[in-house]
Amino acid sequence: MFYRPEDGHGLPHNPFNAIITPRPIGWISSRSPDGINNLAPYSFFNGVAYTPPQVMFASTGTKHDQDGGKDSVANIEATGVFCVNVVAHAHRDAMNASSAGLAKHHDEFAHAGLTPIECETIPCARVDGAPATLECKLTKIVSLPGEANRVVFGEVTGVHLRDDCLKDGIFDVTSFQPLARLGYRDYSVVTELFSLSRPDD
Numbered sequence: 001m002f003y004r005p006e007d008g009h010g011l012p013h014n015p016f017n018a019i020i021t022p023r024p025i026g027w028i029s030s031r032s033p034d035g036i037n038n039l040a041p042y043s044f045f046n047g048v049a050y051t052p053p054q055v056m057f058a059s060t061g062t063k064h065d066q067d068g069g070k071d072s073v074a075n076i077e078a079t080g081v082f083c084v085n086v087v088a089h090a091h092r093d094a095m096n097a098s099s100a101g102l103a104k105h106h107d108e109f110a111h112a113g114l115t116p117i118e119c120e121t122i123p124c125a126r127v128d129g130a131p132a133t134l135e136c137k138l139t140k141i142v143s144l145p146g147e148a149n150r151v152v153f154g155e156v157t158g159v160h161l162r163d164d165c166l167k168d169g170i171f172d173v174t175s176f177q178p179l180a181r182l183g184y185r186d187y188s189v190v191t192e193l194f195s196l197s198r199p200d201d
C-alpha cells in the first residue's frame with residue numbers, strides 16, 4: 001500500500017511508530033523552577049554528535065496545564081538542564097507509570113516509586129539504579145512544523161555508568177537489558193547481541 005499522510009492511512013491504527021522501530025527511550029528527568037522533580041519517557045530520542053557528545057529528544061503535543069508543550073520542555077527551557085536516564089527491562093513498569101499525564105506540580109519519581117539522586121554537574125535529579133545517566137546542558141530548542149512539535153538538544157556534561165554493568169571495561173547492555181519502543185503498545189528488550197566488523201576496520 002501507499003498513502004500520503006495528509007490523506008490518512010485508512011488502517012485501524014497509525015503505523016508511523018511501527019515503521020520507525022526499535023527506538024531507544026530517553027527517560028528524561030528535569031526540575032521545575034520551583035524545585036519539583038519531573039520524569040517522563042521520550043522515544044523520539046537519540047544521540048546526535050560525539051565531540052562534544054550531544055543528544056536530542058522531541059516533544060509532540062500539549063498538556064492541559066502547560067502552554068503549548070509538555071512539562072519536560074517547559075522545565076528545561078526555564079532551567080537549561082536535564083538528564084537522560086537509560087531504561088532497563090526491570091524499570092519497565094516505573095517508566096510506564098512516569099508517562100502519566102500528571103499535573104505539572106506532581107513529582108513522577110514519587111508517583112513511580114523511584115528514588116531521585118542529585119546530579120554532579122547540573123542542578124537536576126537522576127534515577128537511582130538506572131544503568132546509565134547522561135547529565136545534559138540545553139544547547140537549543142527547535143520548533144518544527146505543526147502544533148507543539150519541539151526538539152530539545154543538549155550537550156552531555158556528565159556520564160554515570162552503574163558499576164555492575166561494566167564487564168571488562170565494556171558497558172554490557174545484556175547485564176541490564178535496555179527497553180526499546182516499537183509501534184502501538186509494543187516494546188522490545190535487548191537480550192542478545194551479534195557483532196559485525198565495518199569494511200574499513
Ligand SMILES: Cc1cc2nc3c(=O)[nH]c(=O)nc-3n(C[C@H](O)[C@H](O)[C@H](O)COP(=O)(O)O)c2cc1C
Pocket residue numbers: 025038039040041042043044045058059060061063070071072073095096098099100101102181
Ligand atoms: C515509551 C514512551 C515513549 C514516549 N515517547 C514520547 C515522545 O517521544 N514524545 C512525546 O511527546 N511524548 C512521548 N511519550 C509520552 C510522554 O511520556 C507523556 O506525554 C508524558 O506525560 C510527558 O511528561 P511531561 O509533561 O512531564 O514531560 C512517550 C510515552 C511512553 C510510555
